[in-house]
Amino acid sequence: MRNKIVAGNWKMNNNATQTKALINDLKASLHNIKTNCRVVIAPTSINLSLAVQETKDSVIEVSAQNMHQASNGAYTGEISADMLLDVGINTVILGHSERRTLFDESDELLAEKVNTALEKGLEIIFCFGESLNDRKLDNHFLEVGSQVKKSLFHLPEASWKNIILAYEPVWAIGTGETASPEQAQEMHAFIRQIVEKKYNKEVAENVSILYGGSVKPSNAVEIFSKEDVDGGLIGGASLNASDFTGIITAF
Ligand code: PGA
Numbered sequence: 321m322r323n324k325i326v327a328g329n330w331k332m333n334n335n336a337t338q339t340k341a342l343i344n345d346l347k348a349s350l351h352n353i354k355t356n357c358r359v360v361i362a363p364t365s366i367n368l369s370l371a372v373q374e375t376k377d378s379v380i381e382v383s384a385q386n387m388h389q390a391s392n393g394a395y396t397g398e399i400s401a402d403m404l405l406d407v408g409i410n411t412v413i414l415g416h417s418e419r420r421t422l423f424d425e426s427d428e429l430l431a432e433k434v435n436t437a438l439e440k441g442l443e444i445i446f447c448f449g450e451s452l453n454d455r456k457l458d459n460h461f462l463e464v465g466s467q468v469k470k471s472l473f474h475l476p477e478a479s480w481k482n483i484i485l486a487y488e489p490v491w492a493i494g495t496g497e498t499a500s501p502e503q504a505q506e507m508h509a510f511i512r513q514i515v516e517k518k519y520n521k522e523v524a525e526n527v528s529i530l531y532g533g534s535v536k537p538s539n540a541v542e543i544f545s546k547e548d549v550d551g552g553l554i555g556g557a558s559l560n561a562s563d564f565t566g567i568i569t570a571f
Contacts, residue, residue, distance in 0.1 A: 322528045324357035324544075325484060325551035326568045327445060328558025329385065329413060329532075332364055339367040343374040345561035350568070355379060357551055357571050360445075361558065362413055365399050372408040383411035383445060386419060389432040401440035412437055413553075415447040415471060417490045427470035434471055438479050445484045445553065446472060447532065452491035460489075461510055468511060469518075477519050485511060485529045486553040492533025494555055501542045501549075504531045508548035537566025544570050 334342060343361070350359065362383040363371045371382045388398035404412060414433050419425045425433075430446075437444050448467035450460040464487065472483065487507050489499050499507070508529045516524035531543055532553030543549055551571075557563040 322526050322550055324571055325360060325528055325530055326357050326554065327360035327362065327383065327530065327551070328554050328564055329362045329416070330364060330558060331385070331555060333559055334363060334367065336367055336370055339363050339370055340374055342559070342561060343371060343380065346380060346564060347378050349561045349565040350379060353565065353569060355568055357568060359568055360411065368404070368409055369407040381411065382409055383413055384409050385413050385416070387412050387433065387437065389429065389436045391436070401436055401442055404442065405440060411443040411445060413445045413447065417447065417449055417488060417493060427467055430471040431474065434475070438475070438482055443482045443484065445486050445530070447486040447488050447553065449488040449490050455489065455491060460507070464507060464511065465514055468514065473518050477523055480519065480523045480527055483527060485527055486532050487511065487529060488532035488553060494534070496534050498534040498539055499531070501546050504543055504549055505546035508546070512548055535567060537563055537570065540567045540570035
């Protein structure tokens with residue numbers, strides 16, 4: 321049985337005070353709720369340590385939004401896998417479309433980051449997704465397939481227990497436009513199929529595939545009801561405790 325996961329990507333939002341306040345709101349609103357999914361938040365790196373402390377004794381797990389591929393060294397401004405582990409972080413988001421487009425992260429660079437994260441024992445939420453242009457040109461399966469293959473298909477089968485996939489069509493991120501539940505299901509089934517073809521049925525059936533892109537409490541139930549959608553990676557709506565809780569309870 322694969323894990324159901326709802327992860328909140330806070331991006332570059334919330335200072336320390338706001339981080340603490342949002343975690344406390346979230347803990348309060350989750351208090352009497354029986355969740356059947358993992359709940360993850362990804363605050364900005366400067367507040368990771370604080371978030372780990374504040375979520376102790378709660379169901380909330382903390383993930384980083386990014387890391388550098390090198391173990392250590394002269395990389396001004398960067399953060400290593402060991403530094404994340406040292407403050408109690410066990411999960412990292414890699415390949416978010418904002419990292420790909422705004423920070424020029426290529427499939428090849430992401431493969432290096434994936435290797436380092438796995439070597440160090442981190443779990444990865446690996447994001448990918450097509451642009452609006454790819455979708456219009458009917459290139460979306462080709463593009464998504466290529467992103468997944470180039471950054472992940474060199475991995476041995478055993479590594480896949482530490483991989484969570486997140487399909488995020490770029491045209492749906494922060495735009496208010498969501499892929500329809502059918503479009504999400506179609507893509508998730510395609511991804512599972514290529515993973516099965518490359519590895520085997522067990523790997524394909526056990527990998528959680530999250531959907532991301534304008535998920536809200538009002539559309540989460542329908543999206544999460546799809547067979548191959550195992551949860552969501554939530555941006556905007558994760559910045560508000562009641563919206564995020566509404567999405568969590570959509571399972
Ligand atoms: P959004 O962002 O929910 O605000 O569309 C999703 C994401 O970027 O992970």
